[in-house]
Each structure stands twice: as structure tokens, then as C-alpha cells.
Amino acid sequence: MIFYSDDESRTLRKAVFGVMVLVSHADPGPVIQERYAGLRALTNLSPELRVVLHAARVDLSSLADAELESEVLEALRNSMKILSAKDPAEAATFPQAVEAICHEVAAADGQVADVEAAVIAKVRDALA
Numbered sequence: 001m002i003f004y005s006d007d008e009s010r011t012l013r014k015a016v017f018g019v020m021v022l023v024s025h026a027d028p029g030p031v032i033q034e035r036y037a038g039l040r041a042l043t044n045l046s047p048e049l050r051v052v053l054h055a056a057r058v059d060l061s062s063l064a065d066a067e068l069e070s071e072v073l074e075a076l077r078n079s080m081k082i083l084s085a086k087d088p089a090e091a092a093t094f095p096q097a098v099e100a101i102c103h104e105v106a107a108a109d110g111q112v113a114d115v116e117a118a119v120i121a122k123v124r125d126a127l128a
Contacts (some may be wrong), residue, residue: 002050002090008082012049013058013081016042018072019098019123020062023105025068025112034108045096046090069122076126081083095127 004012020038024031042050060068076098083091102123106116 002087011078015075018057026115026119029109034105037104037108041101045099073126
């Protein structure tokens with residue numbers, strides 16, 4: 001198993017859980033359904049990375065939407081750097097897994113709104 005520092009772990013958690021919040025905020029809908037959809041979609045990540053994500057809770061509630069977007073997109077970019085340096089195989093699968101999480105959250109109400117698709121595009125760009 002790869003060891004991640006506290007800062008690296010926090011960055012990974014902010015990135016993954018942050019995308020769930022970003023997509024959910026883009027088109028407010030059934031928050032509970034979106035939350036559960038996102039948590040179920042964590043299975044798209046490797047078991048090792050899921051352990052890192054569940055190490056501690058990430059509180060993003062104090063951030064305004066614009067600040068949230070900026071911090072989450074930066075966390076995604078930094079996550080790719082971390083994963084590329086520590087586990088290239090994980091880095092190769094991470095973008096698809098995160099995008100799948102985004103789609104699950106967006107589709108929790110039965111459809112993906114244009115504003116949600118726009119957020120997913122920003123997430124995809126940050127992961128490139």
C-alpha cells in the first residue's frame with residue numbers, strides 16, 4: 001500500500017468529496033439522493049484510495065460556492081500530481097473514477113442538467 005502524508009490525504013479527500021459537493025450545488029436537487037449516489041460511486045476508486053478517503057471527514061461547508069469551486073479544482077490538479085508521483089497506475093484510473101462519481105451525483109434525480117454538465121467539464125479539465 002502507498003503511504004500518503006496527512007497533507008496529501010487531505011488533498012485527495014478534498015478533491016473527491018469536493019466534486020460531489022460541486023455537482024450537487026450546481027443544480028440543487030434531492031441532496032440526500034445525491035449524497036448517497038456519490039458515496040455509492042466511490043466504488044469506482046481503488047480499495048487503497050477508498051481507505052485514504054475514509055481516514056477523516058472533510059468539511060467544506062464554510063466555503064462560498066466560488067471559493068469551493070476554486071479549491072476543489074486545485075485539489076484535483078494537486079491530486080493528479082500526488083498520484084502521478086506515488087502511484088502512476090492509480091493516476092491513470094483516477095480521472096475516470098472521479099468523473100463517474102460526478103455523473104452519479106448529477107444523475108441522482110434522473111437527469112443531468114446543463115449546469116451540472118458544465119461543472120463536470122471543469123472537473124475533467126482539472127484532471128487532464
